[in-house]
Amino acid sequence: MHLDCIRKFMIDYISNLLNFLYSTVDFLEDKKLVTKINKSNINIDFASKSKRGDVSSNFYLIVNKKIIDSKYNLKKFLSDQISKLTFIEKFEISDTGFININFKKEYIIDHLKKIIKINSNYGNSQYGKNEKINIEFVSANPTGPITIAHLRGAVLGDVLGSILEKSGYLVTREYYVNDSGSQIDILSNSLYKRYQQLYKFEINIDENEYPGEYLIEIAKKIKDDYGDIWLDEDKKKTNNFFKKFAIENIIKDIVYDLNLLKIKFDIFSKESEIVNKNLIEEVFSILKDKNLLYEGYLDKPIADDSENWESRKQLLFKSTQIFDDRDRAFKKANGEWTYFANDAAYHLDKYKRNFDKLINIWGADHIGYIPRMRSVVSAITNKNDYLEILNCQIVRLIKDNQILKMSKREGNFISLKQVFNLVGKDPLRYFMISTRSETSMDFDLNKVVQKNKDNPVFYCQYAYARVSSVINKSKELGITIDSFSEYENIKNYFSNEEIEIILKLISYPFILYQSAKFKEPHRLINYIEDLSSTFHSFWNKGKENESLRLIDKENITKTQSKLVWLSAFRIVLKNIFEIIKIEPTESM
RNA sequence: GCGCUCUUAGCUCAGCUGGAUAGAGCAUCGGUUUUCUAAACCGAGGGUCGCAGGUUCGAAUCCUGCAGAGCGCGCCA
Numbered sequence: 001m002h003l004d005c006i007r008k009f010m011i012d013y014i015s016n017l018l019n020f021l022y023s024t025v026d027f028l029e030d031k032k033l034v035t036k037i038n039k040s041n042i043n044i045d046f047a048s049k050s051k052r053g054d055v056s057s058n059f060y061l062i063v064n065k066k067i068i069d070s071k072y073n074l075k076k077f078l079s080d081q082i083s084k085l086t087f088i089e090k091f092e093i094s095d096t097g098f099i100n101i102n103f104k105k106e107y108i109i110d111h112l113k114k115i116i117k118i119n120s121n122y123g124n125s126q127y128g129k130n131e132k133i134n135i136e137f138v139s140a141n142p143t144g145p146i147t148i149a150h151l152r153g154a155v156l157g158d159v160l161g162s163i164l165e166k167s168g169y170l171v172t173r174e175y176y177v178n179d180s181g182s183q184i185d186i187l188s189n190s191l192y193k194r195y196q197q198l199y200k201f202e203i204n205i206d207e208n209e210y211p212g213e214y215l216i217e218i219a220k221k222i223k224d225d226y227g228d229i230w231l232d233e234d235k236k237k238t239n240n241f242f243k244k245f246a247i248e249n250i251i252k253d254i255v256y257d258l259n260l261l262k263i264k265f266d267i268f269s270k271e272s273e274i275v276n277k278n279l280i281e282e283v284f285s286i287l288k289d290k291n292l293l294y295e296g297y298l299d300k301p302i303a304d305d306s307e308n309w310e311s312r313k314q315l316l317f318k319s320t321q322i323f324d325d326r327d328r329a330f331k332k333a334n335g336e337w338t339y340f341a342n343d344a345a346y347h348l349d350k351y352k353r354n355f356d357k358l359i360n361i362w363g364a365d366h367i368g369y370i371p372r373m374r375s376v377v378s379a380i381t382n383k384n385d386y387l388e389i390l391n392c393q394i395v396r397l398i399k400d401n402q403i404l405k406m407s408k409r410e411g412n413f414i415s416l417k418q419v420f421n422l423v424g425k426d427p428l429r430y431f432m433i434s435t436r437s438e439t440s441m442d443f444d445l446n447k448v449v450q451k452n453k454d455n456p457v458f459y460c461q462y463a464y465a466r467v468s469s470v471i472n473k474s475k476e477l478g479i480t481i482d483s484f485s486e487y488e489n490i491k492n493y494f495s496n497e498e499i500e501i502i503l504k505l506i507s508y509p510f511i512l513y514q515s516a517k518f519k520e521p522h523r524l525i526n527y528i529e530d531l532s533s534t535f536h537s538f539w540n541k542g543k544e545n546e547s548l549r550l551i552d553k554e555n556i557t558k559t560q561s562k563l564v565w566l567s568a569f570r571i572v573l574k575n576i577f578e579i580i581k582i583e584p585t586e587s588m
Numbered sequence: 589g590c591g592c593u594c595u596u597a598g599c600u601c602a603g604c605u606g607g608a609u610a611g612a613g614c615a616u617c618g619g620u621u622u623u624c625u626a627a628a629c630c631g632a633g634g635g636u637c638g639c640a641g642g643u644u645c646g647a648a649u650c651c652u653g654c655a656g657a658g659c660g661c662g663c664c665a
Contacts, residue, residue, distance in 0.1 A: 329663050336663085366660080394659070459628090463628095549623085
């Protein structure tokens with residue numbers, strides 16, 4: 001239940017109240033006035049839209065049910081107790097049973113001051129207790145440039161990493177490079193053909209090979225650096241060289257492209273190195289010891305309508321015994337390890353690097369792969385929740401009301417770089433995490449390109465710019481809060497609208513905590529849109545009502561009071577922008 | 589056929605893990621600029637929360653069934 005977390009980690013403006021409610025429960029239970037109460041059902045709602053108080057609680061509703069003596073007047077007892085709380089200005093117990101509470105303004109302002117003091121660390125928590133957490137994401141095969149198919153997972157992983165860092169985790173961002181296997185051989189061969197073409201050999205790229213033009217560029221590099229020496233070289237040597245060259249250059253491009261979006265990795269793990277470390281044998285013996293391997297036959301896959309299916313004896317992993325709905329091949333019939341076996345070994349490698357937890361971010365096309373991976377990791381680590389796999393649904397790309405279909409094979413994919421050039425970093429990052437990752441998403445190129453209110457990222461940046469503009473303008477007038485010490489008076493200058501904004505500001509740590517706990521960055525987006533909207537709304541009220549304007553040259557203390565919450569506002573927005581990695585623009 | 593994910597306003601999506609009258613943006617219609625940035629604001633219309641049961645003081649939220657959509661379902665990688 002999240003209330004325990006509030007108490008442990010943050011929002012002491014709520015935790016005082018919560019402690020009071022809990023101790024009231026204890027008291028009532030001790031006096032045998034109520035039957036046993038499950039405290040986790042008691043809720044404090046501090047972002048309620050009903051707005052019948054700064055916060056509200058269902059305490060009365062829950063406790064009233066548990067009263068033993070029906071003549072006992074809980075309402076009166078509760079009212080007497082709440083009246084004694086020094087930080088509460090007023091309260092009511094509504095007919096429907098909710099307690100609505102308004103805090104004293106001094107109390108709220110105390111917390112506001114803290115924001116300015118803590119500044120860029122505001123919102124951070126120790127929720128993660130310095131646990132080492134590994135996020136593996138993107139991990140696109142090094143067979144071509146990174147495309148927009150990887151975009152969502154890329155931004156999600158990066159932002160989630162930042163959220164977890166702010167929440168007290170030690171985060172490693174990792175990219176797994178699938179640099180071995182038959183696809184890489186095909187890649188190498190495709191590259192060699194492009195190389196030969198540069199020397200006017202008439203060679204066609206076959207249907208199952210990689211036709212993309214990027215290989216021509218790489219082939220040119222080889223020609224420039226090495227000339228024609230590979231035309232007559234030993235075949236094996238040539239193949240190895242082209243393989244290595246292709247992967248190195250493609251990864252270099254991938255790193256470059258991701259960097260356009262400010263996405264960086266701490267480590268690139270290569271499949272080839274995992275293979276060389278003999279980790280597969282280790283996984284093999286772990287599974288063998290647990291009696292999770294056997295020689296058997298797989299059923300014919302249902303999706304396969306071909307007639308040439310042949311049932312063959314091979315080594316299988318009993319994943320059904322853990323999470324999966326069918327057993328999975330661990331060795332091919334010819335005795336080679338399967339890709340899955342490699343992947344299991346890779347996860348053993350991560351486990352051996354002493355992470356407390358692993359997170360994988362996978363696209364929708366790997367959904368079916370999740371149960372076997374979780375099964376094998378569970379078998380290796382003896383922990384069911386050691387590996388958490390977040391899956392993100394596809395992004396449909398829409399242009400001119402048409403869904404763009406992509407196929408890597410036909411070479412008509414849209415690269416990340418193309419979309420970046422079209423849209424730019426900020427809208428791209430913002431949009432990719434603005435909805436829950438499990439929801440499939442439509443990405444309308446026409447709309448995102450627009451730099452107007454269709455594009456919510458500008459809406460938030462605009463709020464930041466407006467706030468900055470006031471702060472900067474005040475500074476020009478010589479008004480700052482650098483040596484401001486009259487905090488006890490500032491409440492006199494705050495309207496209800498401003499108190500509302502301040503309440504939102506002091507609930508930010510909880511929003512961040514929730515984003516970390518549920519691994520849902522989009523909660524931050526909802527929050528800043530709400531915050532920005534409240535601000536813009538307030539701003540415009542100043543047009544009609546001059547007393548709501550922020551700068552008053554005649555009244556320095558009043559202006560400074562405003563600057564206190566404006567500074568806090570700017571800090572919160574800036575901290576979130578930093579997590580999302582979009583630019584805090586002071587003027588637009 | 590099986591598995592995972594999803595279904596909320598005309599469209600794109602939230603809904604704080606069970607609370608009070610279900611909310612934004614876009615689109616539509618109507619208003620607001622001698623003013624700290626109108627890239628903004630205010631107002632109006634628009635809903636059987638896919639359908640049907642169940643759990644309880646209380647359900648968009650939890651459970652079951654059904655329908656629909658997306659993705660996946662070699663020993664490929």
